[in-house]
Amino acid sequence: MLAKSLVIFIGVGILSGFFYGIYLIDIKDPNQLEYEIGPSLSVLTEKSDYKKGEQIKIRIVNSGTVPLIFSDASYGLRVTGLSGMLMYSPTSTQVISTLEPYEEVEFVWDQIKNDGDAALEGLYKIHAGGIDDQGSKIERSIPINIWK
Structure with a gap:
């Protein structure tokens, strides 16, 4: 007993x-989108766990009330490993891009790294970054898992 x-x-x-x-x-x-007053950037995916080879849709949203400026057409998007090593960044032109308040862009990553190899199973971080109207750097990242 x-x-x-x-x-x-x-x-x-x-x-x-x-x-x-x-x-x-x-x-x-x-992955919940919350709008804020002032500068804010959100990086969203449909889910946080993906199967190996599955396409990952990435949304970069200006979730603030001021325009955000980016140094290229990829909106500062990059995928890194936990160590910070760059795995993927879209090829883009060096054109100044602006994301107006509540505006968003979407990218799709097919889990192919910049060197042409497929991404291995593991934990990755998706980053995006820009500059607000005051010249302050705004950067956000979210983690994702890739499983077999």
């Missing part, structure tokens, strides 16, 4: 795990 205190501790642990799980699912969704 189990001790009364053991049953209470297990019950409290199960309940707290359940409520914390609901909090993480409902409140802490990394």
Whole structure:
């Protein structure tokens, strides 16, 4: 027979795990778009876990109220490994690009790295960065997983 205190501790642990799980699912969704007053940039994907070889749709959104300026037509998009090593960046021309408030652009990464090899399974970060109207750097990144 189990001790009364053991049953209470297990019950409290199960309940707290359940409520914390609901909090993480409902409140802490990394792909949820939130608009802010002032400069803000959001990088979004459809999901955070992808199968190897699956296309990854990446949305870069000006989620603020001021225009953002980018130094090239790729809007500062780059995919890196956890170590920061560059895996992929779209080929683009050196043209100044502007993203107006609430405007977005979409890119698709086919999981092919810049050297032509397929991306391996693992954790990657998708970055985008620009400059606001005051000259301050704005950069955001999100993690994604690639599985077999």
